[in-house]
Amino acid sequence: MTVAPTRTMTYREAMREAIREALLADQRVFLMGEDVGAYGGCFGVSKGLLEEFGPERIRDTPLSESAFVGAGIGAALGGMRPIVEVMTVNFCLLALDQIMNNAATITHMSGGQFAIPLVIRMTTGAGRQVAAQHSHSLEGWLAHIPGLKLLAPATIADARGMLAPALADPNPVLIFEHGSLYNLEGELAEDAGTVDIERAAITRPGGDVTLIAYGGTLPTALSAAEELASTGIDAEVIDLRVLRPLDDRTIIESVARTHRAVVIDEGWRSGSLAAEVSARIMEQAFYELDAPVARVCSAEVPMPYPRHLEQAALPQPDKVVDEVRRMIGVPADE
Amino acid sequence: MSATVGIEREHGLELLRQMLRVRRFEEKCVELYSATKIRGFMHLYIGEEAVAVGAMQALTPEDAIVATYREHGHALVRGVSPGSIMAEMYGKVEGCARGRGGSMHLFDAATRFYGGNAIVGGGLPLAVGLALADKLQGRRRVTACFFGDGAVAEGEFHECMNLAALWSLPVLFLCENNRYAMGTAIERYESETDLALKAASYEMTAWSVDGMDVLAVEEAARRAAAEVRDGDRPCFLELRTYRFRAHSMYDPDLYRTKEEIERWKQHDPIPALTARLQADGLLTDDAVEQLEQEIATEIEDAIAFAEAGPLEPVEELERFVYYEGAAP
Numbered sequence: 001m002t003v004a005p006t007r008t009m010t011y012r013e014a015m016r017e018a019i020r021e022a023l024l025a026d027q028r029v030f031l032m033g034e035d036v037g038a039y040g041g042c043f044g045v046s047k048g049l050l051e052e053f054g055p056e057r058i059r060d061t062p063l064s065e066s067a068f069v070g071a072g073i074g075a076a077l078g079g080m081r082p083i084v085e086v087m088t089v090n091f092c093l094l095a096l097d098q099i100m101n102n103a104a105t106i107t108h109m110s111g112g113q114f115a116i117p118l119v120i121r122m123t124t125g126a127g128r129q130v131a132a133q134h135s136h137s138l139e140g141w142l143a144h145i146p147g148l149k150l151l152a153p154a155t156i157a158d159a160r161g162m163l164a165p166a167l168a169d170p171n172p173v174l175i176f177e178h179g180s181l182y183n184l185e186g187e188l189a190e191d192a193g194t195v196d197i198e199r200a201a202i203t204r205p206g207g208d209v210t211l212i213a214y215g216g217t218l219p220t221a222l223s224a225a226e227e228l229a230s231t232g233i234d235a236e237v238i239d240l241r242v243l244r245p246l247d248d249r250t251i252i253e254s255v256a257r258t259h260r261a262v263v264i265d266e267g268w269r270s271g272s273l274a275a276e277v278s279a280r281i282m283e284q285a286f287y288e289l290d291a292p293v294a295r296v297c298s299a300e301v302p303m304p305y306p307r308h309l310e311q312a313a314l315p316q317p318d319k320v321v322d323e324v325r326r327m328i329g330v331p332a333d334e
Numbered sequence: 335m336s337a338t339v340g341i342e343r344e345h346g347l348e349l350l351r352q353m354l355r356v357r358r359f360e361e362k363c364v365e366l367y368s369a370t371k372i373r374g375f376m377h378l379y380i381g382e383e384a385v386a387v388g389a390m391q392a393l394t395p396e397d398a399i400v401a402t403y404r405e406h407g408h409a410l411v412r413g414v415s416p417g418s419i420m421a422e423m424y425g426k427v428e429g430c431a432r433g434r435g436g437s438m439h440l441f442d443a444a445t446r447f448y449g450g451n452a453i454v455g456g457g458l459p460l461a462v463g464l465a466l467a468d469k470l471q472g473r474r475r476v477t478a479c480f481f482g483d484g485a486v487a488e489g490e491f492h493e494c495m496n497l498a499a500l501w502s503l504p505v506l507f508l509c510e511n512n513r514y515a516m517g518t519a520i521e522r523y524e525s526e527t528d529l530a531l532k533a534a535s536y537e538m539t540a541w542s543v544d545g546m547d548v549l550a551v552e553e554a555a556r557r558a559a560a561e562v563r564d565g566d567r568p569c570f571l572e573l574r575t576y577r578f579r580a581h582s583m584y585d586p587d588l589y590r591t592k593e594e595i596e597r598w599k600q601h602d603p604i605p606a607l608t609a610r611l612q613a614d615g616l617l618t619d620d621a622v623e624q625l626e627q628e629i630a631t632e633i634e635d636a637i638a639f640a641e642a643g644p645l646e647p648v649e650e651l652e653r654f655v656y657y658e659g660a661a662p
Binding site: 064 | 494
């Protein structure tokens with residue numbers, strides 16, 4: 001068996017390559033958002049694209065989230081394939097009316113007459129000591145809304161491969177890029193192409209407990225799984241990948257094998273995505289469970305600035321390990 | 335110079351016919367609402383007909399329209415069939431949005447009618463985006479964006495004025511200033527009540543027009559649309575108008591005086607145009623009567639169509655949340 005050649009790249013580079021490929025493949029694709037052009041993207045994702053594609057297709061916008069997100073919806077209605085970048089999920093609140101009342105509703109409200117082939121990318125998550133107005137994970141709020149699709153690429157392959165199918169989708173697709181992942185480095189097959197945007201992935205198979213994570217919590221879950229393995233507990237890790245519509249089947253089948261589940265979510269616990277996943281497990285796999293579903297979420301506090309408090313507020317591998325041990329009945333100090 | 339000089343008989347009659355269609359359609363909607371055939375929120379355009387009728391003369395079938403929740407008239411004048419509009423308000427599957435939208439959310443892809451938006455100001459970014467799509471694809475089209483004076487207080491208005499002007503986008507902004515944001519008079523919510531002045535501050539051509547004079551509206555809209563189409567830049571018209579009826583069917587109309595309403599009714603655009611055409615010898619009483627009869631028949635047919643149509647099966651409740659098929 002021959003091993004396919006691979007190359008090393010960062011999550012940021014994978015995302016940039018995906019955007020570049022989309023721009024090359026389809027003249028209807030354009031990128032707009034705050035500082036995507038001359039600055040190169042607040043997180044450096046679109047660096048170099050203005051020089052290559054020019055200001056018509058790499059459009060710096062005013063700080064007018066509602067106008068440029070809404071203009072993305074209008075441009076999609078007008079036959080374009082816009083990629084709108086919102087600097088962070090925290091700022092998308094300024095455009096929430098457009099996302100909720102137009103992007104998510106027009107197809108239905110028009111009786112199915114209009115498609116909205118729009119992609120909105122935004123950074124999410126904490127970990128960089130930028131305090132309470134730049135650190136939140138609001139995916140759970142947006143996942144509440146019928147009419148939207150939500151993706152959370154947590155790997156290099158997904159950062160590279162999710163954009164094309166998202167642009168091909170006739171519905172508004174929101175892509176959440178966790179800020180801590182941009183520098184993630186990994187191997188990607190030379191011929192890596194698009195990936196599916198329907199299914200959750202089993203990132204690490206295991207038999208004793210299912211750890212369910214997405215985006216920035218995938219590394220947390222994987223590191224917890226490593227630690228658990230060192231004490232003989234074999235954890236399966238699921239990367240949700242698609243936050244709406246949720247892939248129930250992968251979750252339920254896993255829980256049916258492991259009989260235990262911990263959901264790890266950087267959102268606040270109350271009304272979180274973790275709450276939704278947990279409820280679905282109760283509804284569909286209650287009799288498979290050996291223990292109540294557990295959740296490791298962010299503390300219910302606006303994200304504090306000092307590092308020790310921020311880290312204390314976030315889901316950490318040791319919290320996941322503790323939950324699993326408690327669930328299995330292993331004393332915490334063992 | 336009067337805007338009516340040289341008006342052709344055919345065109346004058348057409349303007350009158352369109353305004354009368356809207357007026358009579360809206361009056362029938364009141365009856366049907368009282369008879370509980372139409373439910374939900376319903377906002378009538380009575381008194382403001384000259385705006386949609388005059389402005390729509392400047393548009394071609396390739397142009398796009400974005401409207402508000404007070405949009406029955408716009409849809410009718412644009413050419414959305416009265417039967418499908420009525421069926422929409424009946425919640426029937428033959429409605430122009432399969433009954434999913436109702437009075438406030440009329441949509442029609444065939445006539446490029448992009449709603450029926452019931453969030454004040456919410457349609458403006460859509461119009462900016464539709465115009466951006468035209469510009470990027472090299473199409474010489476106008477996106478006509480109707481919105482009320484209340485929208486001017488929204489942040490989105492200012493964001494969109496700026497963006498449309500900054501990017502030289504072909505949007506025709508049509509601000510229907512009926513002096514009230516629901517029940518709050520413009521003097522009570524705007525520090526600057528000259529709305530064209532606000533738009534002009536974003537470096538776009540903007541002026542105010544007597545929105546009760548259909549010929550004045552048409553003339554201004556043609557000039558503005560030409561600037562948008564040929565100059566590839568936005569233009570703003572403030573159409574000064576007035577609604578004779580309450581804000582919606584729920585509104586007891588306690589915030590303005592009867593005298594004020596009566597004063598504005600003296601400027602009713604329909605008798606005004608009728609008198610003008612008659613004075614010019616272009617319209618006889620018989621012709622008016624004939625128009626009324628044709629319109630009555632058209633509306634009766636629309637009601638019959640709506641009455642006869644089936645309701646969508648409940649099994650289809652969750653359809654259209656996501657688009658069915660590939661995007662066009």
